[in-house]
Amino acid sequence: MKNIKWETLDRLKNSFSELDSHDRYIYMPVINLAYYPAEPYRCNYYGIGVLQEGEIIFHIDLKEYHIQAPAIIFADTTSIKRWDKTRRSYEMETILFSEDFLQDKLVENNVLTAFSDLSNLGGFVSELSDEEFDNFKTIFRIIEHANQIATSHHVEVVRGMVYSMINEIAYLYEKYGNKTKALNTIDLRFRQAVAHYCKTERSVTFYAAHLHLHPKYLSQVVSAETGLTASEWIQNQVVLEAKILLQDSSLSINSIAENMNFPDASTFGKYFKRYEGITPKQYRNTL
Known part of the structure; x- marks a missing residue:
């Protein structure tokens, strides 16, 4: 895989x-x-x-x-x-x-x-x-x-x-129209950690511990700086990772679910649909 x-x-x-x-x-x-x-x-x-x-x-x-x-x-x-x-x-x-x-x-x-x-x-x-x-x-x-x-x-x-x-x-x-704002470095460190670990870790608690922060404080900082909660950042990254893999037609949905550390394709499909509104198969059919 x-x-x-x-x-x-x-x-x-x-x-x-x-x-x-x-x-x-x-x-x-x-x-x-x-x-x-x-x-x-x-x-x-x-x-x-x-x-x-x-x-x-x-x-x-x-x-x-x-x-x-x-x-x-x-x-x-x-x-x-x-x-x-x-x-x-x-x-x-x-x-x-x-x-x-x-x-x-x-x-x-x-x-x-x-x-x-x-x-x-x-x-x-x-x-x-x-x-x-x-x-x-x-x-x-x-x-x-x-x-x-x-x-x-x-x-x-x-x-x-x-x-x-x-x-x-x-x-x-x-x-060119997007006024920048000062960002807390916690936000960047959090995003980098999510990019590395989102396949195996999908809880705010894990990332808070990784950054040596209290989960509530991490969520407050990320939400204040980005407009998205820490959970939403994690969910978005997991779905993005799945979409990239789904674009490779040689990979089965079962193998993608396994690669993303879901217990089975059904659980992966429910997670994907919850946040994307369609199933992995339906997403692949739109490509």
């Missing part, structure tokens, strides 16, 4: 020696979709990419983005991602980085707030004006130069540029 793949920085570094990789980040002057799985995947890193020419189709969770250059893409660690590899007419520059890389040094509050905002979205895509595109190109040129000269301070330069891009992307998110 297949699980949704986990992609890691280490796997990319070890598998593709041509990548310009450093301590907890990878700079890609030119993206090659061969680096990524053909099927949906999660990853242990964040990514910022500037689409410079052409077009590409990118999926974040179950939402499809048809992206035309110039555009910016931000992707986090909790969302399920998939690239349409049939598109060949594109040029994109990308940097992938771990959360440790981002927070290895003292970070200003505005950067942490922007980072938490964007991470809570699961991902963000925006087309760019000429001026906005030039701003991101300038930042990437500084990253490229820092990597080429590789001084004792080049990692600090790259980190500073990533901070700048996070603020720029948060500004774009605010500018």
